[in-house]
Amino acid sequence: MPGQMKSVVVAEPKGRWELKDRDVPEVGPNDVLVRVHACGICGTDLWISDGVLTFRDFPIVPGHEAAGEVVAVGEGVTKRKVGDRVGVIMAQKFCGVCDFCREEHPNSFVSAANCANPTLTGVTVDGGHAEYVAVDAGGTVIIPDAVSYESAAPILCAGYTVWAGLRRAEPKPGARVAVSGIGGLGHLAIQFAKAAGFHVTALTHSPDKVETARQLGADEVVADGAALKAAGGADVLLHTNSSHGAVADAMNGLKPWGKVVLMGIGTDELNLPALALTSNSYQVIGSAHNTIEHLVEALDIVASGAVTPVIETFPLERAEEAHARASSGDVRFKAVITY
Known part of the structure; x- marks a missing residue:
């Protein structure tokens, strides 16, 4: 052409x-x-x-x-x-x-x-x-017919990343999922985790995002790891923002045998609490785009209307x-x- x-x-x-x-x-x-x-x-x-x-x-x-x-x-x-x-x-x-x-x-x-x-x-x-x-x-x-081109575009990377990360964590039925960072990735992570049937807690330091997080489907919204622990903790932490410094703090709310899925890219150093990591048998998983099967699933979930x-x-x-x-x-x- x-x-x-x-x-x-x-x-x-x-x-x-x-x-x-x-x-x-x-x-x-x-x-x-x-x-x-x-x-x-x-x-x-x-x-x-x-x-x-x-x-x-x-x-x-x-x-x-x-x-x-x-x-x-x-x-x-x-x-x-x-x-x-x-x-x-x-x-x-x-x-x-x-x-x-x-x-x-x-x-x-x-x-x-x-x-x-x-x-x-x-x-x-x-x-x-x-x-x-x-x-x-x-x-x-x-792309499913029910999904517009405009809505499909963010799923091809951001949505793909968070859904693949959640799938990689393999949470059990009834698990509690926390999402750190309410932005391009995080706003989708909240919706996908909720659509999959999990209890979702959003972590954000931005007061103006609290109500938005609830509207996206978060059951609870907290500011840090201590508040996350007080709210019942998390079996899976989906870390979606570009600050690695927030990971260690959020891990204060991670339950024993919990999993941290790192999806946001940052330039700062990643420092993890070694004693807590060992004594609680935490897993830290790096994840972005996994198999294309996960992208197909993500698009189908958007087509169902469960994620927007x-x-x-x-x-x-x-x-x-x-x-x-x-x-x-x-x-x-x-x-x-x-x-």
């Missing part, structure tokens, strides 16, 4: 998200061309565009939460067809020949981090903040405004750009 398209381009670290005219990407073998309708802004996008995380040279096209429609398929594609509503996941494909890939691991964030030459949407190759993106067909997932992403939408002409507001934390709770 020849022609031009509008695309967000970041020319340099900490640069503006500028709208540029670029060629529509070509569709190679095993690829699909997706007409993007919506793409969320993830915290990782901000770190990459600021140069905090570096995977390729600038200029870059960010974005790994793209949702849209397949408009062309490349040679060899059988699992997707023109007209399919799809989400584009970050981990498109892996090299298949390095030592890690030869162990035949499933598509996950672990594979993305350990493959010698992965293709990662918006990370190692151009991303979804554009009118069109060409990706490997295996790097897409079908809280988003602010911006037309493509306001991409820099969306970027600036997301960077400042002035978005409740996910910024989504429409294309």
Whole structure:
């Protein structure tokens, strides 16, 4: 499909998200061309565009939460067809020949981090903040008809992360789940945990988020680990914010044999209480995108109406405004750009 398209381009670290005219990407073998309708802004996008995380040279096209429609398929594609509503996941494909890939691991964030030459949407190759993106067909997932493109976008990373983290923790029926941090990840974690039938306690230091957390489904809202313990404690702590310093405090409310699932990325050091960790047999689990099965489950839960992403939408002409507001934390709770 020849022609031009509008695309967000970041020319340099900490640069503006500028709208540029670029060629529509070509569709190679095993690829699909997706007409993007919506793409969320993830915290990782901000770190990459600021140069905090570096995977390729600038200029870059960010974005790994793209949702849209397949408009062309490349040679060899059988699992997707023109007209399919799809989400584009970050981990498109892996090299298949390095030592890690030869162990035949499933598509996950672990594979993305350990493959010698992965293709990662918006990370190692151009991303979804554009009118069109060409990706490997295996790097897409079908979006249920009941889910809008705008609502699907945040689930492709943020929702995927928290649901996969909850599943990884394997809480028992009747477990108490605590969510630390009420933001892009946390507001979804509360809803997913509640939808799964668990007692949910939200931890936040922001008074203005207390009522919001309750509206999202939290049974209780507390400010710290001591208050969490007084409220009955937690079997699972889903840590979703970017401050590792909050983990040790929140663990004061963790019950024996409890599990801490780290999902937020932070630059500060992670210091854990060794005596409490050992004497209570705590488990600390790192988790992001696990198998694609978990993403499919998350989208189905959204389609059921049990989880609703809280988003602010911006037309493509306001991409820099969306970027600036997301960077400042002035978005409740996910910024989504429409294309």
